[in-house]
Amino acid sequence: MLRCKYYGIISTCYIAVFHTGMNVKCRMYDLSLCFLSLSARVKAGIINGTEAKPHSRPYMVSVQKDGQHHCGGFLVSDQYVMSAAHCWEENEKFTAVLGAHDLSNSNENAINMAVEPKIHENYHRENYDWDIMFWKLPEAVKKSKTVSWISIPESNEEIPGDTVCSVAGWGKTESKTSSVRLLETETTVMDRTKCEQIYLQLTSRMMCAMHPGKPCQGDSGGPLVCNDVAVGIVSFGRNPCESSKLPEVYVKIGAYLPWIKKIIGKV
Known part of the structure; x- marks a missing residue:
């Protein structure tokens, strides 16, 4: 197994960019962490979501x-x-x-x-x-x-790719203002191998999903709900929030x- 030395966020950016002599895979890993630090650390919320039925998610x-x-x-x-x-x-x-x-x-x-x-x-x-x-x-x-x-998983099984789920929260709206009413949107679980190609730092304790109503600022910590079970926790994604081309990363509850x-x- 390849082991890469972790240098910390500030030095990671410097080393990944300028240390051309390091192992290529380690350099890519450090670049991944660097980009996470500089652009991916957004608090997730709901962009292009619709207002939830009041108290439908108690x-x-x-x-x-x-x-x-x-x-x-x-x-x-x-x-x-x-x-x-x-x-x-x-x-x-x-x-x-x-x-x-x-x-x-x-x-x-x-x-x-x-x-x-x-x-x-x-x-x-x-x-x-x-x-x-x-x-x-x-x-x-x-x-x-x-x-x-809400129920949580009873085991650490993988959620199959293309499973349609949902997220909800009071985060940013399309107009960049915070919503005072609960918003919700559908999302689709991404196959793990595909997500690993985008986020090199993805671990077995994380999972990914894609959706047009993308989480943005304000709803980190909310649940990823599949078949009325909370299977994930909104964790991080890449800027810009409006982009639907990149997946959001969730804590995989079953792993804990x-x-x-x-x-x-x-x-």
């Missing part, structure tokens, strides 16, 4: 900072919100808004709770591997018409089942 959570939508998340139990680890910021306080559709509507009776972060111990900000976390609610919530949780069970006690 598991959706708006993770907020200073009262503003910061990232997506989704309930997987009565006390745990799953999200992307890169949504967390040190020394910042976050809240989770449950049961919302229109974030500007104070009459929706949405639940707003302070949350405690539980980040995967192997998370690596430089390459977005292990990009998974939980936000723990201070108390368990009860199921209702507007609040519920032992860790998930350790945190929440069940799968």
Whole structure:
């Protein structure tokens, strides 16, 4: 197996561009990381999506900072919100808004709770591997018409290429403004070998999907839903957000089942 030395994002860009004597495959790998640093690290959201039917996705959570939508998340139990680890910021306080559709509507009776972060111990900000976390609610919530949780995979099986799935969130719209209403769009799972040709840093803990309604800024942490099961977490993609020619990369939830069970006690 080829092993490449990882130099860190800043030096990776320099070495990959100017160190012509290094192994070609390692150089391509480092260039891939460099491009990820410079252009791919967008928080995903929804471009060209349509407004979801109010409360048709009762598991959706708006993770907020200073009262503003910061990232997506989704309930997987009565006390745990799953999200992307890169949504967390040190020394910042976050809240989770449950049961919302229109974030500007104070009459929706949405639940707003302070949350405690539980980040995967192997998370690596430089390459977005292990990009998974939980936000723990201070108390368990009860199921209702507007609040519920979604199932996650029971095994680490690959999702077949061309499987039609969906994503949702409150991120940027086509006009570049943030949506206050939940948007959704369909997406199609990409065959792993094809995605590996685009993202050389793709690991077994990641998966890809393509869609015309492309995630953009604001919805990192939201779920990739296939057949009513959350199989992925919106993680990263390449700029520009409007481009439908490049896939989005998702955390592959099935790859984390032992860790998930350790945190929440069940799968």
